[in-house]
Amino acid sequence: MSRSELPTTLKLMTVWLLIGLALFLVFKAWEREREASRFQLAGQTVVLTRAPDGHFHWPGRVGGVEVDFLVDTGATTTALPQALAERAGLKPLGTVRTQTAGGAAEGFAARADVALEGGVRAERLPVAVLPNLHAPLLGMDVLGRLHFSQKPGELRIEPNE
Structure with a gap:
């Protein structure tokens, strides 16, 4: 792997981690709201x-x-x-x-x-x-x-x- 590929790979990994974190937080908020509405x-x-x-x-x-x-x-x-x-x-x-x-x-x-x-x-x-x-x-x-x-x-x- 060349030096120029490393930053691109890190950028992609960071973007996917942030998307995953956002989806997780949205799901947890939805779950909390559903629990409270019962x-x-x-x-x-x-x-x-x-x-x-x-x-x-x-x-x-x-x-x-x-x-x-x-x-x-x-x-x-x-x-x-x-x-x-x-x-x-x-x-x-x-x-x-x-x-x-x-x-x-x-x-x-x-x-x-x-x-x-x-x-x-x-x-x-x-x-x-x-x-x-x-x-x-x-x-x-x-x-x-x-x-x-x-x-x-x-x-x-x-x-x-």
Whole structure:
């Protein structure tokens, strides 16, 4: 390779890297906007739009750690992945065995302060912490305190009066 070819090659590589970076940033901004549009607050009503994975997600916090809860009306208890529970500083209170959609699971019981976008809070909520759980599940122990209705692709949640 001659000396005159090197600057041209570097220029082309730089242009392609900048184009790739720009496309990446545009995709990330689009992805962030899509995520934000799945949660809306209309007065006291929380409106969740079905995500591409077919589920409803409700953003919140567990002990100060941001989470994206999967709304699970089939779950009796709110369940957290063990890695999340550790980041949130939850302490084991005892062993728990539970039946999940994937079969029997064993983990530990803990108490967590849960705060959901829209002002829904549950202090010292008993939760199941499961080592192989992939996403935090918001169960009927929280959802049962609320009034919710579903339309195609939309879940509306309001405080119980």
